[in-house]
Amino acid sequence: DAGVIQSPRHEVTEMGQEVTLRCKPISGHNSLFWYRQTMMRGLELLIYFNNNVPIDDSGMPEDRFSAKMPNASFSTLKIQPSEPRDSAVYFCASARGSRGTDTQYFGPGTRLTVL
Amino acid sequence: SQKIEQNSEALNIQEGKTATLTCNYTNYSPAYLQWYRQDPGRGPVFLLLIRENEKEKRKERLKVTFDTTLKQSLFHITASQPADSATYLCALDMWAMNTGFQKLVFGTGTRLLVSP
Numbered sequence: 001d002a003g004v005i006q007s008p009r010h011e012v013t014e015m016g017q018e019v020t021l022r023c024k025p026i027s028g029h030n031s032l033f034w035y036r037q038t039m040m041r042g043l044e045l046l047i048y049f050n051n052n053v054p055i056d057d058s059g060m061p062e063d064r065f066s067a068k069m070p071n072a073s074f075s076t077l078k079i080q081p082s083e084p085r086d087s088a089v090y091f092c093a094s095a096r097g098s099r100g101t102d103t104q105y106f107g108p109g110t111r112l113t114v115l
Numbered sequence: 116s117q118k119i120e121q122n123s124e125a126l127n128i129q130e131g132k133t134a135t136l137t138c139n140y141t142n143y144s145p146a147y148l149q150w151y152r153q154d155p156g157r158g159p160v161f162l163l164l165i166r167e168n169e170k171e172k173r174k175e176r177l178k179v180t181f182d183t184t185l186k187q188s189l190f191h192i193t194a195s196q197p198a199d200s201a202t203y204l205c206a207l208d209m210w211a212m213n214t215g216f217q218k219l220v221f222g223t224g225t226r227l228l229v230s231p
């Protein structure tokens with residue numbers, strides 16, 4: 001059974017460029033989460049979807065960040081324009097249930113470096 | 116404000132000893148608490164969940180306690196092995212007052228190093 005799949009695993013880009021991160025959740029899971037992890041702030045929830053609908057996006061830093069979930073098996077997190085302070089590891093996670101607090105299964109992450 | 120605290124300093128122990136990691140929280144009463152393991156370059160992996168009405172939970176060499184009076188959870192690994200070396204994160208369910216939704220909030224984690 002495949003786990004959560006994220007791509008790319010590494011992304012290096014220049015300031016001002018658009019970055020798109022992709023996630024495929026575990027089949028049958030109803031909830032999907034995007035997190036950002038840095039040394040300073042730890043693991044922070046950016047946005048969470050339930051049944052493809054955004055439920056809580058209060059963690060999205062600013063308008064440069066947007067997330068979509070067009071169907072149950074795919075989600076994207078886009079940063080436009082990217083800035084050096086966006087450099088972090090971005091994780092996608094999915095959960096069986098509908099609550100934001102259900103046990104979550106994480107992908108391997110995308111390490112983003114913005115120069 | 117609500118806060119979760121884990122010891123930011125790495126915990127170094129010898130193989131075979133019991134490792135004990137601490138998770139403290141303030142200004143909140145979670146219904147349950149989860150522990151995750153994270154290896155370098157990988158995403159966190161769920162280990163155990165303990166509810167507020169449970170004092171202790173065990174799974175193989177792992178034991179978690181939850182003291183709602185002290186607002187603290189302890190995570191124990193008995194007979195530790197070098198393969199247990201990783202960062203361990205606690206996570207609590209919290210109400211986000213600004214949105215009205217519940218979400219998991221993670222501590223910053225404690226790195227455990229088990230030497231042979």
